[in-house]
Amino acid sequence: MNFLRVVLAAVGAFIAYFLLGGLAFALLPLRAEFLKYPAVYRSQQGQMSHMPAGMAAMFLSILALAVIYAMLYQGGASLAEGVRTGALFGALIGVYSVGSFVVHNYVNLNIGLKLTLEQAAAYFAEWTVAGLVIGVIYRPTAGH
Numbered sequence: 710m711n712f713l714r715v716v717l718a719a720v721g722a723f724i725a726y727f728l729l730g731g732l733a734f735a736l737l738p739l740r741a742e743f744l745k746y747p748a749v750y751r752s753q754q755g756q757m758s759h760m761p762a763g764m765a766a767m768f769l770s771i772l773a774l775a776v777i778y779a780m781l782y783q784g785g786a787s788l789a790e791g792v793r794t795g796a797l798f799g800a801l802i803g804v805y806s807v808g809s810f811v812v813h814n815y816v817n818l819n820i821g822l823k824l825t826l827e828q829a830a831a832y833f834a835e836w837t838v839a840g841l842v843i844g845v846i847y848r849p850t851a852g853h
Contacts, residue, residue, distance in 0.1 A: 710780060726839045775843050796837060
């Protein structure tokens, strides 16, 4: 396993995850949907004050995924193989996050189905792209 590539893959996926998430949650109707549940979600100011801890936790989570990807990776060093395996890995992580986080929250929190479906789409897309970035960046060098 190439640890430098794992860290670079994690950094790239972290950036992609937050860029896509920023677009999905700030620009799309998803933001307005969160505002309907002020008793459940923090205000924007409250969220921003907790953002450093959230970003650190997300980086560690993405780093863990990059390590898992590197440990399981059996493909070649081509860009196409990195895209294919990374996108599949990301989509599987997306399915996992929707089932273990989004739907779990729908069951436990007093939120609506519309917010749940929008979150499911956003998180699935974010994790698919993050996995794709991990796959593109991690690709092992030829012969390794």
